[in-house]
Amino acid sequence: MQKTFSTQEQQFKEKNLIAETAAGNGKSFEQLYQIYFNRLYQFIFHITRRQDSIEEIINDVMFVVWEKASTYDHTCRPSTWILGIAYLKALKSVEQSIIREDRAIEFNDELDYFPDKGVQSISQLEVSNWLEVAFDKLSTEQRAVVEMTYFQGLHYKEISEIMQCPEGTVKTRMFHARKILVKLLPELSERN
Numbered sequence: 001m002q003k004t005f006s007t008q009e010q011q012f013k014e015k016n017l018i019a020e021t022a023a024g025n026g027k028s029f030e031q032l033y034q035i036y037f038n039r040l041y042q043f044i045f046h047i048t049r050r051q052d053s054i055e056e057i058i059n060d061v062m063f064v065v066w067e068k069a070s071t072y073d074h075t076c077r078p079s080t081w082i083l084g085i086a087y088l089k090a091l092k093s094v095e096q097s098i099i100r101e102d103r104a105i106e107f108n109d110e111l112d113y114f115p116d117k118g119v120q121s122i123s124q125l126e127v128s129n130w131l132e133v134a135f136d137k138l139s140t141e142q143r144a145v146v147e148m149t150y151f152q153g154l155h156y157k158e159i160s161e162i163m164q165c166p167e168g169t170v171k172t173r174m175f176h177a178r179k180i181l182v183k184l185l186p187e188l189s190e191r192n
Contacts, residue, residue: 014078022069029069033062039079039152040086046147047090047140050097057093061086076161083152084162087144094140134184142177145170 014035020028040058045051064085072081135143144163148154156174160167 011077011079015072015074018065018069018072018078018081021066022072029062029066032065036062036082040082043083043086043147043152044090044093046135046151047087047144048093048097049136049143050093053093053097057086057089060089064089076158079152080154080158080161083148083154087148087162090144091140134181137180137184138177139173142173142180145173146177146181149174 014032017028017032017035021032037058040061041054044054044057048054048057061082065082072078135146138146141163145159148159148162149156154162156167156170159170163170
């Protein structure tokens with residue numbers, strides 16, 4: 001399940017692309033964008049659970065990379081730096097979504113745009129991928145930890161840097177996420 005993205009050769013290439021981007025090289029920025037697009041798409045989806053805003057968030061992330069490339073200090077892997085930006089942008093999107101949802105309820109707007117996740121039950125969902133359904137039961141922070149660990153191949157130390165919290169907090173979030181997943185997965189596989 002875990003992928004390896006950070007070979008020494010890949011890190012060197014990405015560091016060079018960031019340095020060239022900092023110098024204003026648009027072609028290098030395009031290459032960096034292409035390298036990270038699919039990875040960011042998956043990462044952001046697993047945090048926000050909304051496909052309608054993923055490309056906008058990716059563009060926001062890559063705009064920050066373009067604007068702040070000169071501030072990349074090589075103390076972490078390029079992927080840690082870029083995923084850190086993506087994590088913060090994704091959290092901001094989730095917060096804005098919640099605010100929009102609250103306002104929609106407050107003003108009796110069309111609620112179809114903002115379904116109440118608490119009302120939906122697993123039996124109402126068409127289950128094509130039980131892991132995706134199980135992910136919906138995790139908190140945003142738990143989904144982020146699972147995504148960064150298993151799908152992005154990051155270590156707890158790197159995740160703690162991205163999430164700006166102690167490594168122990170990351171481990172605790174993973175522990176609780178695993179407990180939830182272990183409980184839900186047999187239940188979902190029986191219904192599938």
